[in-house]
Amino acid sequence: MDEIKINQNRITDPKESADDKGFDLTLRPKTLTDFVGQQKIKQNLEIFMQAAKKRDEPTEHVLLYGNPGLGKTTLAHIIAKEMDADIRVTSGPALERVGDLAAILTNLQRGEILFIDEIHRMNKMVEEVLYPAMEDYALDIIIGKGPSARTLRLDLNRFTMIGATTKISSISSPLRDRFGATHHLNYYEPEDIEKIVARNAKLLSLNTEPEAIKKIATRARRTPRVANRLLKRVRDFAQVKADGGVSAQIADQALELLEIDKHGLDQIDRRMLKVIIEKFKGGPVGLTTLAAATGEEIATIEDVYEPFLLQLGFLHRTPRGRMATDLAYRHLGHTPPTNQQNLI
Numbered sequence: 444m445d446e447i448k449i450n451q452n453r454i455t456d457p458k459e460s461a462d463d464k465g466f467d468l469t470l471r472p473k474t475l476t477d478f479v480g481q482q483k484i485k486q487n488l489e490i491f492m493q494a495a496k497k498r499d500e501p502t503e504h505v506l507l508y509g510n511p512g513l514g515k516t517t518l519a520h521i522i523a524k525e526m527d528a529d530i531r532v533t534s535g536p537a538l539e540r541v542g543d544l545a546a547i548l549t550n551l552q553r554g555e556i557l558f559i560d561e562i563h564r565m566n567k568m569v570e571e572v573l574y575p576a577m578e579d580y581a582l583d584i585i586i587g588k589g590p591s592a593r594t595l596r597l598d599l600n601r602f603t604m605i606g607a608t609t610k611i612s613s614i615s616s617p618l619r620d621r622f623g624a625t626h627h628l629n630y631y632e633p634e635d636i637e638k639i640v641a642r643n644a645k646l647l648s649l650n651t652e653p654e655a656i657k658k659i660a661t662r663a664r665r666t667p668r669v670a671n672r673l674l675k676r677v678r679d680f681a682q683v684k685a686d687g688g689v690s691a692q693i694a695d696q697a698l699e700l701l702e703i704d705k706h707g708l709d710q711i712d713r714r715m716l717k718v719i720i721e722k723f724k725g726g727p728v729g730l731t732t733l734a735a736a737t738g739e740e741i742a743t744i745e746d747v748y749e750p751f752l753l754q755l756g757f758l759h760r761t762p763r764g765r766m767a768t769d770l771a772y773r774h775l776g777h778t779p780p781t782n783q784q785n786l787i
Contacts, residue, residue: 453709453711454669454672454673454676454701454703454709455664455669455672455703455707455708455709455712455751456747457510457511457512457513457664457666457668457669458511458512459511459512459668469646470643470646470647470671471517471520472517472521473520473521473524474521474524474525475488475489475521475525477642478514478517478518478521479631479635479638479639479642480514480631480632480635480636480638480639480667481513481514481518481628481629481631484518484626484628487624487626488505488518488522488624488626491503491505491624492522492525492526495526496526500601501526501528501553501554501556501601501602501603502522502526502603502623503603503622503623503624504577504603504604504605504606504621504622504623504624505519505522505603505604505605505606505622505623505624505625505626506562506605506606506607506608506611506614506619506622506624506625506626507519507605507606507607507608507625507626507628508607508608508609508610508611508625508626508627508628509609509627509628509629510609510628510630510666510750511609511666511668512666512667512668512669513628513629513630513631513666513667513668514628514667515560515607515628516558516560516607518626518628519532519556519558519605519607520558522556522603522605523556523558526554526556526603528554528555528556528603529552529555529556530555530556530557530558531547531551531555531556531557531558532558532560533547533557533558533559533560534559534560534561534564535559535560535561535562535563535564535565535566536561536564536565538559538565538566538569539566539569540566540569541568541569541572543569544569544572544573545572545582545584548572548576548582548599548602549582549597549599551599551600551602552600552602553600553601553602554600554601554602554603555600555602555603556602556603556604556605557602557603557604557605558605558606558607559604559605559606559607560607561607561608561609562606562607562608562614562618563608563609563610563611563613563614564613567615570615570618573604573618573621574617574618574621575596576599576604577604577621577622578621580598580599580600580601580602581596581597581598581599582596582597582599583595583596584596584597604622606622611625611627630664630665630666630754631665631666631667632665633660633661633665636660636663636665636666636667636670637656637657637660639660639667639670639671640656640659640660640663640670640674641653641656643670643671643674644656644674644689647674647678649674649678649681649687649688649689650687650688650689651688651689652688652689652690652691652694654690654691654694655677655689655690655691655693655694658691658694658695658698659673659674659677659694659698661705661706661707662698662703662704662705662706662707663707664707664751665707665754669707673698673701673703676697676701677689677693677694677697677698680693680696680697680700681693681697684696704774706755706757706774707751707755708755708757708774711748712748712751712752713775715737715744715748715752716752716757716758716767716771716774716775717775718733718736718737719733719758719765719766719767719771720767720771720772720775720777722736723736724780725766725767725772725779725780726759726761726764726765726766726767727759727761727763727764727765727766728764728765728766729763729764729765730744730745730764730765732764733764733765749765752771755770756768756770757770757771757774758771
């Protein structure tokens with residue numbers, strides 16, 4: 444079996460790429476009404492924002508977490524739009540020094556929103572500056588060094604902080620506790636992905652058959668960003684190979700060319716499962732051993748491959764290691780072993 448090397452431009456990778464930014468911005472919903480799916484979160488945010496408006500106050504701080512591509516950044520911009528507030532966007536890795544964050548905080552006007560993406564990757568020293576800023580709307584600055592050092596407290600305008608993360612467990616408890624509302628974005632229901640594909644096809648003035656929309660949606664891994672990417676590729680295929688309209692047949696041909704099957708698995712996903720089935724008889728196989736056999740880093744397997752395979756039920760995590768399930772065997776045309784359940 445050949446070693447698997449991750450393709451940084453995988454069409455099914457839910458993480459944002461440089462090519463996504465302009466395309467996603469065109470299709471991004473601007474209001475809660477336009478935002479499809481995540482109904483419970485939408486209901487809670489609507490009440491949350493309406494109450495803040497009635498009190499003529501900025502909203503409390505919000506923490507959004509979930510897998511990449513589910514709409515955390517979109518929701519942050521929607522909150523800003525609904526609250527009629529300006530939004531400053533940055534990321535955890537970009538805030539390298541305390542001064543970087545202090546400069547942003549001191550320039551925020553009342554009611555403005557500070558959105559920090561990948562907040563779990565923020566420097567711990569920088570994070571500590573956020574504690575009084577979020578809780579007391581104050582910035583503590585240490586002047587001098589040694590015994591003569593003193594603390595100067597600057598008052599800040601009341602602002603709203605929105606944090607987004609894919610790894611909430613990596614955020615310290617003191618920081619988590621300072622958010623007034625925490626929302627977990629789940630994978631989308633298939634019917635919601637269909638609505639998203641239909642809406643975005645309309646925005647792109649793309650004549651798309653309902654059956655073609657369904658075919659794209661079922662392969663989108665229940666993730667809007669992947670759905671948008673697939674729609675873009677199918678549109679390109681239709682413009683080159685057809686008259687620009689997307690029929691079910693055109694969608695099938697485009698998705699087949701992309702090597703994405705009916706479950707949304709691409710070639711790399713299938714090869715990962717084949718390694719487990721063919722090299723390790725379906726498992727269990729330890730993560731370190733699997734990483735060595737596939738030529739991938741442990742973090743890549745855990746963060747890129749596993750989440751969707753687990754979601755589909757194609758992979759088991761057991762105390763003894765990773766195992767391919769009966770569903771994975773059948774999907775790849777293999778007969779499941781009769782004693783597999785005894786190994787779990």
